[in-house]
Amino acid sequence: MHGLINRAIQAFVVSTYGEDRWANIMESADLGFSEFEAMLFYTDAQSTKMLRALERSQERALSEILEDTGTFLVSNPQVEALRRLLRFGGVNYVEFLHSLDDLPDRARLAVADLHLPALELVEISPGQFDLICQPGLPGFAFVLMGVLRAMADDYGDLVILDYRGTQDGTDQSAEVISITLVETDFAEGRTFDLGAHSL
Amino acid sequence: MMNDADLLKIMDLLCPMHAVVDAAGRLVSVGPTLKKLRPDLEWAGKRFFRIFDMTRPRRVRSMDDLVKTAGTKLHLQFRDSPQTGLKGMLIPLPDGQGALINLSFGISVLEAVRDYDLTSADFSPTDLTIEMLYLVEAKSAAMEASRQLNLRLQGAKIAAEEQAFTDTLTGLKNRRAMDHILERLIGSGTDFALMHVDLDFFKEVNDTLGHAAGDAVLQSVARVMVECTRQSDTVARVGGDEFVIIFERVNETRVLAGLAKRLIRLLEEPVPYGGKMCKVSASAGTTLSTWNSGTVDAAAMLHQADLALYAAKRAGRSQHLFYEEGMQKDEPETAENGVH
Incomplete structure (x- = not known):
């Protein structure tokens, strides 16, 4: 698994629970x-050991921890770069949702060896979407749930997310997240200034 | 039939940075994004060259010159500050009615977005500017992560080098290794002799034949020292041309004196380098752990060997002396070394 993904989880744990907790988790792993290291590569076995140790340490379902990680990645000022990159996807939340189809390609533009599962947004009716997440990166759908929730806050929209499991019930098939847009401009979103990034 | 107003509306959407100039070179209208760059400016009726300075091609001065550039790439910039650079292309309007000039930021887009607080609504959806900004940010973030990794690796490399025990030039032990060995010998109560060797005339080799020659000499010196000593002895390079040899379980001054003599003789054999012969010699001073009553102190022994070495140097170099009580670096020597 790419170092960036492992590193993201590390950043979440360290920022939320402190360095000591992370040290304990890695010891247990x-x-x-x-x-x-964000720019190195780790085997799936190494990442799995870390995730198992994380789950043991938190005494919570891994899915919840991963969802919190997704939220952290968008909402924490420490990792502002990712939120900005996601905001480039669209000027409003619906446009952002549609841009998710391009997410794996966009990720690869930034970091050539970062492979994310293919995503497909299906519009069921106005304001009602299914996001289909192809397999390949176990747990990615949960991180996405957190990202989708935090990005809704970022745009100031109110959404309901529902993790629907895999399409045919087996581990190898695509996972589905249903997204219901309840209200746009529900709250004051965060501003996005194209030129805020200092070079 | 479309009229001019309809056309301009289309232009506003497709090319929001266009300008229309009349036959006299005066602005008729400008697109919304261009307008945003100078919001307080009354564009209509202003002369195009009053607002923009043509940087390439240089010789374009009049409206006639301008129209002749049709279809080629133009480089221009605002006359007032911020003098944002722009790229453009002119298309003449029919019947000599003037021209349409489409502009874009080109490479100055990053500063422009910041300077003018532009948003994605200021660019046509088919314009790749937003993708380019995305790419710049993504690359910066990725580069930053790589830079951080490089910094950490650099730190780890320095730490590893500091922890290493080998002198990379000669392959001998380094000062750090010597400290560890002295500590071990003293801790276990093992008798040993400590010889401090300093090359004579090494500076001359470095100065006249260069550092590469100096390095070759040091490598040759290291080989000689290793050949003159036993496997159980330690040879360490502790400074530029300074060496320490630790002889484990050796207390006999006769053996040490003989060895030192042989060592100095061998070190005096010229070292060929680049067709020249490099000549050095060596002075040495030795002390024994058994000469120290009570607890043996590594620093004190190094100091004793150092004093003996200085005595040997003062006695005319190329010789070896044992430490004797009362030896000290005399005044002129200390002054010369800048030690007080």
């Missing part, structure tokens, strides 16, 4: 190192 027994990988022989204590930090992930």
Whole structure:
């Protein structure tokens, strides 16, 4: 699994629970190192060990922890870069949702060896969408749930998200997240200034 | 039939940075994004060249010149500050009615977006500017992550080098290794002799034949020292041309004196380098752990060997002396070394 993904989880744990908690998790994972490097590559087995240790330490379902990680990635000022990159997807939430189809390609433009599962947005009716997340990165759909929720806040819209499981009930098939847009301009969103990024 | 107003509306959407000039070179209308760059400016009726300065092609001065550039790439900039650079292309309007000039930011787009607070609504949806801004940010973020990794690796490399025990030039032990060995010998109560060797005339080799020659000499010196000593002895390079040899379980001054003599003789054999012969010699001073009553102190022994070495240098170089009580670096020597 790409270092960026491992590193994102590390950033979430350190920022939310502190360095000590992370050190304990990595000790329990027994990988022989204590930090992930964003620009290196790790085996799936290494990432799985870390995730299992994380789950043990938190005593919560991994799906919930991953969803919180997704929220953290968008809403925490420490990782502002990712939120900005996502905001480039559209001027409103619906446009942003449609831009998710391009997300894996956009990710690859930024980091050539970062492969994210293919995403497909299906508009069921106005304001009602299914986001189909192809397999390949276990847990990615939960991180997406957190990202989708936080991005709705970012745009100031109110949405209801529902994780519908896999399409045919097996682990190998695509997962579905249903998205209901309840109200646009529900709250004051965060501003997005195209030129705010200092070079 | 479409009239001019309809056309301009289309132009506003497709090319929001266009300008229409009349046959006299005066602005008729400008697109909404161009207008946003100078919101307080009354555009209509102003002369195009009053607002924009043509940087390439240079010789374009009049409206006639301008129309002749039709279809080619223009480089221009605002005359007033911020002097944002723009790219453009002119298309003459029919019947000599003037021209349509479409503008874009080109490479200055990053500053422009910041300077004028532009949003994605200011660019046509088919314009790739937003994608380009995305790419610039994504690349910066990725580069930053890479830079951080490089910094950490650099730090780790320095730490690893500091922890290494080998002198990379000669392959001998370094000062750090020597400290560890002294500590181990003293801790275990093992007798040992400590010899401090300093090359004579090494600076001359470096100065006249260059550092590469100096390096070759040091490597040759290291080989000689290793050949003259036993496997159980330690040879360390502790400074530019300074070496320390630790002889484990050696207390006999006769053996040490003989060895030192042989060592100095071998070190005096010229080292060929680049067709020249590099000549150095060496002075040495030795002390024994058994000469120290009570607890043996590594620093004190190094100091004793150092004093003996200085005595040997003062006695005319190329010789070896044992430490004797009362030895000290005399005044002129200390002054010369800048030690007070």
